[in-house]
Amino acid sequence: MINLISSISVFGIAISTAAMVIVMSAFNGIEEMVVSLYSEFEPDIRIYSAQGKTFDADQINYDELNSVDGIESYSKIIEEITILKHEDKWVNSTMLGVEESFVKMTNLEKKVITGSGTIEDNYGAMAVIGAGLLEKLEGFIPEDPNQFESVNIYAPLRDKKASMTSKPFSIKRIELSGRFSYNKDVDFKYFVVPIWYAREILEYKNDITWVGVELKEGAEPETVRDQIRAKLGDDFIVKTQYEQNELIYKTSQTERWITLLVLGFIFILSTFNMIASLSMLFLEKVGDLNTIQSFGGSKAMIRNIFLKEGLLINGLGVIIGVILGYLICILQMKFEFVSLDETSQEPFPIKFLARDGFIIMAIVGIIGFLSSFIPVKYLMKKHLN
Known part of the structure; x- marks a missing residue:
């Protein structure tokens, strides 16, 4: 019976440890996917005015900005x-007036799923629209490259007020060159046009909202941010990509620790069989243990015997669980037998992090030691002379 309970203990600990490995690896994969989705459309660093919504573009010395180490573009x-109108459909949207460097910075061409990422041709401005916005408008991008869908843009004029004699909106019609897909938030919110066209429809002279900065590979965002702040002064706010999406990162880290806490609690439950096994073994051997004591055996020696027994059960379960967990993860990475959802062909992402391995080993090691030490100490105090 004791051997059976010990085997069940090893099995329970192995399954719990494997679950820890699988869940944490899957969580890492999901986290990386979410962060990449949200970061692809965001510049590495964003510069905007500390005083208001817009500022004169000439307030920034771009020669000084280019002199900062680590800036690519x-x-x-x-x-x-703005408001977009297509036939009888109206949707709220956000217009981005950009320079050509932004198109390269965000890999817009690669994110276009129908049409092209062109925002300007020989005939004038064109717009690239989020797939979600186009879906709401019930529009489409024609397969014929010589045909274009078009929409009306209703843009607010900041110096105009609604009255019987004046309109607070500027209205323009623009052709759509393509539709892009980054993530749900971006796809249902943005459309991209040339910056000169945005100035024209909004009746801006030289004003801009912010400046997006792309960093060279290997550049430290925080270091570059600090250098930009030193050059621009207190009139501007400079934020890294992490700071722009701080809530997403912090939420992700909170979810990670909550997940780890729940898995740790499950592991504690799985050690109850080990505690039962040690207790039964101890009670069965009480008479023999008293005999050992009478021949000079110390309590420390007896405690170490049962402590090693508990650590052996725990260690064997942990080793089997770690191997099993990583094996399942490797099989998922290789054969992709689990998808994100029923309609998607994208495999469930998996990512290994060395720190997770250390954290898992630390958690199971501490819990395993305490699950062996505390019951043995209690049983010795109660049943041994």
């Missing part, structure tokens, strides 16, 4: 809430 941006 930058783009002036105009961002404004």
Whole structure:
């Protein structure tokens, strides 16, 4: 019976440890996927005014900006809430007026799923629209490259007020060159046009909303941010990509620790069989243990015997669980037998992090030691002379 319970203990600990490995690896994969989805459309660093929504583009010395180590390129941006109309459909949207460098910075061409990522041709401005916005408008991008869908843009004029004699909106019609897909938030919110066109429809002279900065590979965002702040002064706010999406990162880290806490609790439950096994073994051998004591055996020696027994059960379960967990993860990475959802062909992402291995080993090691030490100490105090 004791051997059976010990085997069940090893099995329970192995399954719990494997679950820890699998869940944490899957969580890492999901986290990486979410962060990449949200970061692809965001510049590495964003610069905007500390005083208001817009500022004169000439307030920034771009020669000084280019002199900062680690900057690959930058783009002036105009961002404004607008309304799009297609036939009888109306949707709220956000217009981004950008320079050509922004198109390269965000890999817009690669994110276009129908049409092209062109925002300007020989005939004038064109727009690339989020797939979600186009879906709401019930529009489409024609397969014929010589045909274009078009929409009306209703943009607010900041110096105009609604009255019987004047309109607070500027209205323009623009052709759509393509539709892009980054993530749900971006796809249902943005459309991209040339910056000169955004200035024209908003009646801006030289104003912009912010400047997006792309960093060279290997550049430290925090270091570059600090250098930009030193050059621009207190009139501007400079934020890294992490700071722009701070809530997403913090939420992800919180979810990670909550998940780890729940898995740790499950592991504690799985050690109850081990505690039962040690207790039964101890009670069965009480008479023999008293005999050992009478021949000079110390309590420390007896405690070490049962402590090693508990650690052996725990260690064997942990080793089997770690191997099993990583094996399942490797099989998922290789054969992709689990998808994100029923309609998607994208495999469930898996990512290994060395720190997770250390954290898991630390958790199971501490819990395993305490699960062996505490019951043995209690039983010795109660049943041994």
